[in-house]
Amino acid sequence: MDKVSSDCPYPGCFFCVMKEGNPSKRRASILKFFRELPSQDDDGQVLPISGLWNTAMAHPNDQEFIDLGIFECMAALIWKGLKNRRWLAHDQNIYIPYYAAHIIGSYTMNMEEFADSAVHAGVIPPLVELLRGRLTWVEQRVAVRALGHLATYSSTFPALASHGEILELSIQLAMSSLEIVYSHFYQYVDRRLSYHCDLLTRGMGGVEMESRKAEEWASQLQCWSLQLINCFAFKPEFLSTICKPEFLIKLPGMWGGLVNENSPAGIGLLRTICHHKLGRGPVASCTGIIEALCNIARSSDDWQYMAIDCLLWLLQDPSTCHKVIDKAVPALVDLAEISALGDHKKLGDTIVSVLQECIQSQGNGRNSLSNRTKEQIEELLNSRQRLKWEKSMPKEDLHIKQAAALVVKLEGNSLFSSGNISGAASKYSEALALCPMRSKKERVVLYSNRAQCYLLLQQPLFAISDATRALCLHNPLNRHAKSLWRRAQAYDMLGLAKESLLDAILFINECSQSNDPDLSLRQNKVPDYAERLVKKQMRAAWLFREAAIKHGGVHCEGDAGDIYGRETDDSEWETASESDIGNDGRDEMGDDDDDDSEWKNEDERKDKYDKPSIKDRLQTFLPENLKALNRSTLSENILQSKIASMDSLWACGMCSGAGEDSGPILSVHPLATATNSLGFDDNLNLAIWG
Template structure:
């Protein structure tokens, strides 16, 4: 090196090289540094590697290091760590393979030309070795991330795919990643590898912070594995390998958790699979997967539309329609009032047209056929109402209001079954374009079904209300009712997402019955309790903890979730907390109840320890 910083004792210091003001000398020295670094056995190599990592993270599109041999250097360093354990154990060299793989991933995540350079430099084979688990799960995490980026581009995908074991390794990792992190790091608070702890927290925070970051990284390890698999799933020749029944059954449960909301995870991969005719058959042969898709479609999951896409493709395919029609139709009918969802416009019309095109050979059950006929009649009714005089529509709306008030009265007196009949009658009368009134009717009937211990009917009505509401999925009371219904049938994730969205609506609501702004509490107490309960049940490491016999009150309290007594795991009877509401006409807004006929306790009373 030609320029050495006066205060630096190292004759080949990377940071001094970077301070060179002559561009030509600077580039020449950097190139030499990258060429020589893998052959050096001196201490202190981790410092320049971490510096390069910072540069890669902050300037991933800068071509300078790419042109000067960064990928060749990183590939050689990873090989060195894999083959020379003596060197790896010296000083802080154990960090280097992690940083090297991370640098490769950062520089290849945006630009295909960089990915091409990386492949030409030979980065794929050492990354595959890290993916195998030759070191630890920490290196697997950055290896699968980098391989996922390389597999994204058409020009570099073949270089990844030619390593035939990559797909199988990624599938195994998606299935086992959570248990690996739990068993190798999370549960061993006193035997955690020091460099893992440092990478997770950068030396800040204690074991609790390490545990929180480990959960986040475990989620990323699984989601990035799914992202890599998804690249293969776009190619029809790999679909049959991916559609292993055991793997497919686990996909809906891979949701990323609350720590990784940006990834569509399992449902995203299912959506890619369902785009292929070869993939739809195996998915349709897994009833549990269809059930899960229906639950995601009728939820406040950010990826709800992906589940809807899957169901629509399965119904449209004549070879799979007869297998899924009876499960998919109730869900799709409940969603048929959706106007738009994300980039999906006129989604309700798409659902209606798809259900209308079902081939007679699909042989739906009598109940399914009734739902399909009702949907057709509803569309015909909507067309008829467009031609009706406005005065007639106002009369129908007024008549529906009278019947609804009768239902409210029956509910208040404890006649829940009678209230259901009145709300149903009001829905038959109320004009279809009176969305706000119909939202209230469906939501009130959902509350009745909760009290009658009919959670699926409550989910159906709450979903219809949420689809009609503007904006979609933002009617607070319907969210709360559906959260309770999902809890009754043990669907923790769906219940959790609805409860969280309910809390969000409460904090921004002007409704005095919902708003918590003046109560001194950030969220309603009963909602907070349900969220904590479902966070425990939907905890990312729960299955791994059960497998290793570590699920106990002490362990769960150690998660920092603030959970209550272990007895809260038992099912509790759902009851009315906000009960019946009215529309905005100012009549009978809501009844707060401590109990109802049938002996149901209120949610707050039931959850008290």
């Protein structure tokens, strides 16, 4: 290629080609550059590839390079890296296959016509080889990203499906990705490949940043693998391959860890599977999956509604209803008061309708219900009928019922204060029977108080049930602080770390915004009891926990480290009742319910602020920094800045963050900085999750 600029020492320099003012000459030069680059062995080839990577990230919808052969060039470079290891090891060529696959993924992210061009250019075979693990896990990550984009389009999916190994490889990668990243990179700090470190940190930052980004990339590797599988799951012919028990049973636990912000991960794939009759059968046969769906449905998870959808579809299918009904009904009954959840309007009414159909189908002999399940559904239907009756009752009668319920509740408070926990629980049950259905704020308090009793009686399942009912009745939904805390404790008693952690984080967030002196963060600090629980559950829910248990802890500079640290026993933390000491004495449960105005005015409060992503909040609460967090730190606009100040906790694997997809800082041509516009690595289109 002729030298374009006499000032540039590099013949055929891509950046100088880009400076050409004549559009016709510029296009001809770029076309020639793309054709010749794969056959060249000159030093510095990574520089134009790095520039193209930045351009693709910043302008993924720009067609210029598509028409000039960029896909053919990138595919050829990947093949060259796979077949010519001497070239790959020379200069900085080790970076090129990663960048080439990433460029393909960026340009196929939004535009179906670009994806068509990529398929016709032959990008799938080299990407499949990267997916196979022919190089390393960082190339697997960008390969599954690019293939995931190609799989989202109806015109390009058949080309992927013709490569039968893609689905099998994706399933294996989803199950093993965390172990691969941990054992091949994270565990041995002094054995980390330098180019991996450069790609992760762009040449800036040390071990802590490398560890943080490795955890983020491991999460993406797993989540993008699941999303690629999800594209296949929409086609019935692939469900038999996907719905193998050894894979299905692991899906609820594939949640992406604390760094996953946008992907539904395992629960999203389960929802797609449950949407089809062929998928519901295998799911219903796995008892562990149904239990996990019930836990997610009754949690603060962002994807709570997906678990509810799965349970409803399983109940509506006559072939699976009898397998799941006894486990699904208790959870759904607890959720029946939900008014709306995201885009799901009148979700509670939908739940009631489905459960009513279950009762009717039993009458027709299609389903067999246990007595307990039948009682729970009938109790729910009776409560709905009771609500209709109350609408026609005179106001005076309602006030009498309200007053009677208040008296009984105070009796329950007195019994609780005297240590008669069982008696207090009975009184709260009696008060619930008296309390009008429309008095939602008072019913929230009664359910939450009874949940506390069940905690002290060591009955966590009942505590979860009542706390969930309180959270569903509360306005805003899922925002009653004390119920969140009580459910967090109950989930901890059952060993469900993720569910406990999500509730505990949301509890702290609610405390930071509360005017209640019993809830507000005393001296602008996170309550010690909440801090201890969050620290404990962050360890238990750590993304690499299973891999670390299997392969051992992190080794730093030849010194074997304990990734969990040596902590004091975190099992002893305050109960909610202990943390509530200091109230006015009227309600020993510490609930903010004794203002008589709530008996007189049942208008629901409007939600004054949108619920931020639970995983956004998770990134704020780092184990050793919890005490230092004040109320302002908990606000949404502080969350990301807090991530930037992570200390050595990243190295020992106790926490994680999110950030840009990155490449190394290389010695670049002066014009390269003009195209260096980094952006967040994309998340695959959530629309394909249904």
